Amino acid sequence: MTLPFTLQQLRILKAIATEKNFTKAAEILYLSQPSLSKQIKTLEKNLDILLINRKGNKISLTENGKVFLQYSERILALCEESCRALIDLKNGDRGNLRVGASQTTGTYLMPQVLALFAQNYPQIGLKVQVNSTRLIAKSILAKEIDIAIVGGEIPNKLKKDLTVEDFVEDKLCLIIANSHFFAKREKIKKFNFIQIFIDFVLK
Template identity: 30%
Template sequence: MSSLEEFLVFKDVASTGNITRTSQRLHMSQPSVSIQIQNLERDYGVQLLDRTNRGVTLTENGKILYRYVEEIIQLMMEAREAVSYASTCHHGGIHIGATFTIGEYLLPYLVREYCRSETDSDIDARIADTEVLAQEVMDRRLNVALIEGPVPNDPNFTVETFWHDELVVVVPVDHPWSERGTISFEELTTERLITREQGSGTRKVMELAFARNSFNYLDLSIRLELGSTQAIKQAVKCGMGIAIISALTVQEECLLNQLVTLRVKDCSFTRPLSILTHTKGHLTEDEQSFVALLRDGKKLQEIFPAPVVS
């Protein structure tokens, strides 16, 4: 009888097309990977993989088995998750992921509000990029993720918007543009731009907005990429350039008259903030209560800070 481990190895080898890569991904030796495949081929009495110097590919029999293996692994994951969910008590705690902007500037308000009525709940928050969180939801390592900007197009995901955010141009208070409310794209290309790194939700929204409005993103003079919004704000304050970041992240600096926000003419940077879950996932009771808070738009208006935009 074939084991789940053999199926997992077979699926990964079929996906990567490379036994060496699978051994690295699954932290197994190459001989162990080969043995698992050989065991499957012996059990089914057919050759499942064509082996060449460039890697491996599925035979016709291998393709047939692969379809069933995908379903078997999916069912096993669902069974494990269902049993785990059933074994929890009435609550089970909250294990939630959030992208950097949401995690640093909105999540504290959400947790504070939630804890006012649910003081005994354990909350574990994971802060990471959209791509990382989406993969963890897909792998069932995370039940709920709050993400910004474009969401993965996959039937396994359920996406629900809970709030909206806007990206704005941020300049120092002594910048020549500080008294203006808007600038043109052509003016923007004359300045040194500081941006978030590739893969961040903020970066994707900015690139898509320019493309949607027929502006060439490559015309911008990007001088610095940073993996932290806080670092970007400090760089702008130091006069290293200007930035396009979330209006939520510069509330304090605007109130303290340290930074000024502007908009780009004929270019909207509005983006949805979304709840990402797995279509076949199960939330603990605490997580369900937390998501219910996110769906209460009136309550969110009360607890979130009002945007400060020029």
């Protein structure tokens, strides 16, 4: 279907409605007045309706012209919005980001990170997937998610195909009762810490 108008003709109609003067409308659009008048006549001919009342130096929109102007403004606004959206996509300011997280990270760290991200990039939609570190790594390789923050160790066979960067350090604390035999020690070695779990399992 061939449209009976061009975007330039819609801009011309809008300028005429605003300025109520052919000469001023032509100046705003950097057109000659004869060219502007010709475009309007072509538009009216293609639509087969009268858009503008011409009475000497006074011009006004007909009822048909007023209705068509409303749609013209909406069409022009949508065109501008679509252009801005494409520019945003090109610059990375719009779109969707698929984020993965391991169980603990997804529960305690991601809410703060995602809230800050959403505040700075409101145009980007977020989709979050929480799973084990191994499954999240597999999802990255399968291109099911774009980026992930995990707390567990990534298997070497998966890690070799991924780019992994340290994001934040986590602090683990050992909590014991005052009556525990470790309580009197100033330092506890990793071996001693592991021994606690071995003893617990054996019991």
